[in-house]
Amino acid sequence: MIGDGGDLTRLRCIASNVGAEMLAANAEQIDAKGIWPAENMQALAEAGLLGLHVPTRLGGHGQGMLALAVICEELARHCGSTAMCFGMHCVATQVLVAKATQEHEARYLRPIARGEHVTALALSEPGTGANFYLPRAHFRPADGGFLLSGRKSFVTSGGHADSYVVSVAAPGGENDPGTFTFLMVDGGTDGLRWGDPWRGFGMRGNSSRSLEMSDVRVPAGNLLGGTGDQIWYVFEVVAPYFLIAMSGVYLGLAAAALDLAIEHLKTREQAHTGERLRELPVLWPEVAQSWTELEATRQLVQHAARLGDAGHPEAPLALFAAKARVAGTCTQVTDTAMALMGGRGYGEHSAVGRMLRDARAAHVMSPTTHMVETWLGRSLLGLPPL
């Protein structure tokens, strides 16, 4: 039970239907060929899900973190890459929502709610890597707007989204989180140079490409908030939503892998005994432990999301813990599921193999497990997270 009064239950049902009807059918091809899931994103748009976080007065659903966790989990059961592209779109949308001007509402949020606009996040950089809150890319005012230069890495939906929330710092202020600034960069802007197609170990449909900008011109109206006042975005908006989006995605992968393994154990009959694998007592604890781990992690993730939605002071602790826990759970449960499925699971294009490869991104995607456990440990010891 989600306990949200109905709206979220309805949205979850929609996500589940789109997942089963569209995402599941495309998942193998998306993974095998490394294709960005355009058709799936269109289906999510038509189902009205792109506006999950857009306020209702602008035509969206006005939902928060709990909805993000639940919908991402539902989608990832069918396709991890699509769920991740959707999740990153949602985090970027929430960054916009947090400080949208009327112009941003008209140019971005209303089209997002209508399913006409996909957005994405460009924070990570090759130089600062996991320290995603320290952009080296910079901006300088010019002709009433801004010129952006620098490099971004692993931009999910890179080259496909209609816009990107891009983090930059003031020139010379690269080591000063106080100069952190967000600008919207439209996909068709002159001077965006995308790197090679993404070829990941998993999450192969993500199009998580690098981006190079050299004096890319952006209008003044594309500034989110003011220049240099936005490090709060990282810890109040980006990190919490990022943590929850990914927690949902990795939960969904683990849940789907366990379902596959259970189905295999129920149906696989051994020739020498005539019995199904589920009759083997040695396998029962493995299934039980995976299910328990998954359910306990889901409760932690949804608890963290509820605290986040309520603005509870302990939300950051629960959010850090949830992302760290889900990364461990997802890698462990998908690994166990593959073992339970034997050689069939190990085949080149097996679904559980795809889930296991997708799952391996959980520890390394920001905030990485090292990072969130560092923040959690420091916070518990009365130190500032950074």
Ligand SMILES: Cc1cc2nc3c(=O)[nH]c(=O)nc-3n(C[C@H](O)[C@H](O)[C@H](O)COP(=O)(O)OP(=O)(O)OC[C@H]3O[C@@H](n4cnc5c(N)ncnc54)[C@H](O)[C@@H]3O)c2cc1C
């Ligand atoms: C599939 C995928 C999709 C992604 N999508 C996006 C996206 O849409 N937008 C975006 O902005 N980024 C995205 N990223 C980037 C991601 O979020 C990470 O920022 C990035 O993978 C980490 O940077 P790096 O590879 O340079 O790691 P490195 O910085 O080289 O880190 C290597 C290891 O060192 C550890 N480490 C580094 N610094 C610290 C520290 N200070 N404290 C503790 N441990 C540390 C890390 O935890 C990691 O284990 C994506 C990455 C992947 C793999």
